[in-house]
Amino acid sequence: xxxxxxAVQPKPTQAIEGAILFLRRWxxxxxxxxxxxxxxxxxxxxxxxxxxxxxxxxxxxxxxxTGVITRAFLDAGLAPERLVVVxxxxxxxxxxxxxxxxxxxxxxxxxxxxxxxxxxxxxxxGSVICGIPLVLLPLADQKLFTGAMETVAxxxxxxxxxxxxxxxxxxxxxxxxxKKKAWTPFNFPPASVWRYMPxx
Ligand SMILES: C[S@@+](CC[C@H](N)C(=O)[O-])C[C@H]1O[C@@H](n2cnc3c(N)ncnc32)[C@H](O)[C@@H]1O
Numbered sequence: 521x522x523x524x525x526x527a528v529q530p531k532p533t534q535a536i537e538g539a540i541l542f543l544r545r546w547x548x549x550x551x552x553x554x555x556x557x558x559x560x561x562x563x564x565x566x567x568x569x570x571x572x573x574x575x576x577x578x579x580x581x582x583x584x585x586t587g588v589i590t591r592a593f594l595d596a597g598l599a600p601e602r603l604v605v606v607x608x609x610x611x612x613x614x615x616x617x618x619x620x621x622x623x624x625x626x627x628x629x630x631x632x633x634x635x636x637x638x639x640x641x642x643x644x645x646g647s648v649i650c651g652i653p654l655v656l657l658p659l660a661d662q663k664l665f666t667g668a669m670e671t672v673a674x675x676x677x678x679x680x681x682x683x684x685x686x687x688x689x690x691x692x693x694x695x696x697x698x699k700k701k702a703w704t705p706f707n708f709p710p711a712s713v714w715r716y717m718p719x720x
Pocket of ligand 1: 552583589606609651
């Protein structure tokens with residue numbers, strides 16, 4: 521995490537645009553968004569720390585929103601070519617593409633990861649960050665997302681941030697081993713970072 525890359529920061533007008541966009545999309549789809557504001561810098565830095573990929577591999581982020589986590593990886597020195605993000609909201613995607621040059625931005629439902637992931641990333645995903653609020657979904661849907669992540673990044677598990685005090689996902693029902701990696705009060709609401717690893 522000591523790279524020399526400097527991320528392209530959004531212009532002040534783009535940053536304001538991003539905050540307004542997030543709120544607007546939350547009003548349209550509160551459950552799909554799961555949060556009224558983007559993740560804080562404090563939460564993003566914890567995700568970067570625990571989600572840093574091994575050399576030669578890439579980070580896959582699901583539910584990029586306005587790209588605050590992606591930008592934190594770039595700020596920490598990850599090359600944009602090593603980042604691939606999936607976002608279902610068609611209003612967010614142009615914003616992501618405009619403010620994250622070089623990052624691969626895929627528009628679509630992350631349940632369809634296997635077909636959406638470009639060929640050049642296959643077998644190269646070293647770290648998965650799930651920003652989709654899986655806790656709000658029925659178990660059957662949670663299984664579709666966790667299965668999709670396991671298919672494109674076998675054995676890697678994934679990081680999930682959550683505002684819950686206990687594990688937001690049932691490890692026993694999903695065949696995953698949950699471990700709390702971090703917590704920060706400096707987020708709205710205060711948030712934890714969980715790592716879920718597949719149980720062999
Ligand atoms: C809590 S927001 C997180 C945004 C950003 N990662 C952050 O931390 O500020 C959840 C994001 O997941 C996206 N999302 C929800 N369901 C999705 C799905 N099935 N496929 C891809 N993205 C999805 C939403 O549109 C939203 O941008």
